[in-house]
Amino acid sequence: MLFNSVPFLLLVIPTLLLYYAPFMRRYQLHVIIAASFIFYAYNAPMLLLLLIASVAINIVASHAVVFGKPALHKAYATAGVVLNLVVLVFFKYSPLIGRTFLPDTSIGEFLVAIPLPVGISFFTFQGISLVVDAYRGKDVPHYGSIVVKGMVEHTLRITTFISFFAQLVAGPVVKAHEFLPQIKTKYFREINWNAAFAALVVGYFLKMVVADNLKDQTFWIAFPYFTGIHSVTLLVLLFGYSMQIFADFAGYSLIAIGLARLFGYVLFDNFNFPYISATFSEFWRRWHISLSTFLREYLYIPLGGNRMGGFHTYKNLMLTMVLGGLWHGAAWSYAVWGFFHGLMLAVERLFKDLGWSTKEKLPRFIHMLFTFSMVTLAWLLFKLPDFNHVIGYMQAIFGNTGGSDIQPLLLFFVLLFSAPVVLYHLLYLWTRTPRSAMAAMKPVLYGVMLFLILVNSGSGASFIYFQF
């Protein structure tokens, strides 16, 4: 079920009314769980069984980690993490394993045919976060409240945490220590309407007006169409795809944040104006923050982080980024994408260690432009999963300088629908020092966005991050 569909509205409005009805206060978690199961099962009811199985694994594992035999706590935690990874690897990476290592075999065919359940990367990562946070609870005081002793209450809390429809299928990746302490009775009067409204309007605008309209223009990046397109148009299309992927995912995250607000939960910002980043490390502090912090907390630091220095730091960095890349999709191009980002981060770190930083020597704008260009170039690996096509696209950028049209129609609309993302970032830079004009302008901007959502939305489509 898509956030921008009529069935979703028909689900969320009655759910909200029921959730805040005074006679339902004791059953608020039940209401969220029921709505979340309907939401998940809407397109593929059978996959709900997988979600329930995943939830069950994490209920049992997290409870055992805290209340099982103390000598076995670590074993329970390890088993919980491994089971989550097994579920993820089996459903997400079996086709890749089948295609790569077992082509033309019956096992390979079986593996390739395994369906990819929507949102599996998100809910298994949340499961890992739960088990690990529960295990760390004995060392971190405020993690202690994550797991409660009563099994019924624990089941309700964990099912809500993992299956909450706002963040179930495309994140943000919510950590157990961020979400579970927020579970308590919620009251209608406590809703932060302004925050929810702002997140929902900007989110729907980015998704429905910007991303969905750009999607139909950047369609031409696909093979073989790009081979006949002029270099200038290819560059503009790539720029447009960079804007599209931001608008699509940041839009989805904002809708999730806004919806969670309506139900009394605060999900942390997932994007913080990433395209103003002057370095790759800054980019990863601003892009998909919930994933980058997850990878840092649950992978990079446990691997040793930068504690052992030198080679080990670079190795941990590369490993984290390659696995982070593969998390995005079961294709080697995603691993290459992760490797590229890991390499850029490693080079940045090396330059810093050697004292070769250009931070003071060149204006920030130049750094921003360089980082944006490299990030945008790497998005090509998302759009064209076949590596040969990526190379072909690069060749076409340099080679298609004559012959074919520049296609003004395409350029006009790519730039027109990219403009809101550019303005969104520029406004942020402009308003980092508070400006009264901006406060007055806000209702006008929200009004314009609402109007455009109504009359200028693109053709509906899945969110890009659904495939992850």
Add this chain to the structure above:
Amino acid sequence: MIRRSFLVFVVLAVGYGLFLRFVQVDWDTTQHLANGNRIKAERFVYGADVPDATVIVGSSLAYRIVLDSMPDGTTNLGFGGLSIYDGLTLVERSGKAPARVLIETNVLFREPDHGFLKALFEPGLYEVRREVPMMQEENQPSGVLFGWLKQRLLNERGTDDGADSTAVPNAVMMDEHRTNYALLPADSTNQRFLAMLERDVLSLEARGVEVIFFEVPIEPELMNSTLAVKSRSLIEARFPGRSFIRSNERWRTTDGLHLDKRDAQRFSGWLAASLRNS
């Protein structure tokens, strides 16, 4: 803030509604392929019945047929990236009964796009769009703005000469088409699509609609490919006695499949003449 935002929204919506009511937007507002498909579909399903109407259903090949050259009352439901089955479904679900339906036979084995049809006929929104023109695809402000700018530029610079800049089909695209046109779907697949087409054709004929098949010319090499020859023979065997219009002339395409602007115009005239003679 919320109240003031809604106030701005209402002012804009009313203002734009009045603009559409009093300004005749008669320029082309198409923004891209999918948007063009949707505009055509909405115009057809929301439009009034036309006496002695002709409807063309097809893929992106038929998309390029120019209506100026066709008989009055012709609607082109040739959709880029979609199939004849989408067009046939539109004819059926609109409840309209045109005098004749021309069915393109080049792309027989492409599934209908259920997403396209679902979005168009979404309960509630379908009715709202019928009554509120500003919510129709052709009235999107971005398209209206571009169409207006384009019209002004064309008025200043003179009309488009209709020629494409590429006279030779793109080699990579041609290779792709060669590969695709050398492949035949399995017999069971052929039969499934033909059964679907037969059901639609019989349903049209039961409503008194004349059905005519036609083939859009493509590069000669592809016209004689395994897929094209097989498609032709399957149609002729399954629908004996129906008209089948096909040209043996050579026509120019941009990529091996799609007619260039000038020949699209020329072919449209040729098709209209063939219809008159059939």
